[in-house]
Amino acid sequence: MSKTLVLMRHGKSSWKDNLPDDERLLKKRAYKDIEHVASAFKHCLDKDFVFKSSYAERAESTAKHFLKQLGIPETHLHIESDLYTFDESSLKAFLYTVDDSLDNLMLFGHNPAFTNLANALGDQYFDNLPTSGLVMMHFKNSSWKDLASGKTILHLFPKNLR
Template sequence: MKRLTLVRHGKSSWKHDLPDDERPLKKRAYRDGDIVSRTYKEFYTPDALFWSSPAVRALETAKMFKEQLGVPDENFKIKESLYTFDQEDLLKIIKSCDDSIKKLVVFGHNPAMTGLVNRLGDKGLDNLPTTGLCVIDFEVDSWKDIKKGKTLLTLIPKELR
């Protein structure tokens, strides 16, 4: 069995004239990150591998979860290729995960995240909002074989406030 958790980065600021990948998080993103990661902590098991986009807004979101969940450094990786908005690219990256890994948590960007939640899970969403999280289980032994799984958990910050 494989368990995939998709987390969209926190709400980012457009206040400063910065390249897209350097945009920081807004204050709301820290509040949302805290409430979603604390709620997810009740569901999370500590053997997951964390992958994050290198974009500031995704990496800062991932670091909030890392701290809240006590993820060891060796289970936390920044993957340049996760700075993508394309669900096909995102799926290809996820399918490249080593099969010894049973649980993968990915921090990335829309529309790729919402697209994959709908493509891979059995419960559709109009939009995975910023700091939204979705957990999907697959009855397969290889990441290469993930297709349609069972959506176990969806956390939406607005519903937790």
Template sequence: MKRLILVRHGKSSWENNLPDEKRPLKKRAYHDAEVVLKTFKEFQSGNLTLWSSPAVRANTTAQLFKEELEIPEDRFTIKKELYTFDENQLLAIINSCPANIEKLMVFGHNPAMTGLVNQLGDKALDNLPTTGLCVIDFESDSWKNIKNGKTLLQLFPKNLR
């Protein structure tokens, strides 16, 4: 059994004229992460491995989750390949996850995140919102061939405020 948790980065700021990968989170993103984490912590148990895009907005969101969920440093990795907007590239990176990892939480970007939720899960959605979280389980012993997953949980900040 494999569990994939996809989290879109928090709401980012466009105020400063920064390159896309350097844009920081807006103040609202911190509150959004807080409300999503409050509910997710009631659901989550066991060891999680976190992978994040290196983009500031994704990495900052991942750090908020890492701290609140008390994830040890050795279970947190920034992967430059996760700075992608393509769902097939995102899936290829997830497919490379070692088989000994049972629960993987990935922080990334749209439209790749929404596309992958719809490709792998059984509950389609129009858009995975910023700081939106989706949990999908797979009857598989390997990340290489995950498909036809069961969507267990979708948490969106606007539904939790």
């Protein structure tokens, strides 16, 4: 079996209210951006995805709003403390723990980890995965532990969808 990995960076977050990093809220604009990306991604739901998010407020809110736009119940979202990382190697380490019975995985999280991982595993280079940006990669591997060179099959950036 092959593997499909989707990385979606959280929506634009607010720096006001002087909240701790993991409690920062989404800006109003983020919800529209998430809706644009979800609408464009809808055609990819011919596969059964497992959805996992960082526990940070901005990532979890992004994931919940994204799933809502696609008519997927929130109960399908799994919150993972290991996804609250900004480090590509920690993100890779998380992927190596994913059960190989799962073939299609979508993660909601943070930069620079997501940009760096997309560049390391995919065949397209991105200067930056923008807020609410999504990258989908396909791998001819049967195990998450063996992910190496994948094919970037889709990228959705809000500024291209508005």
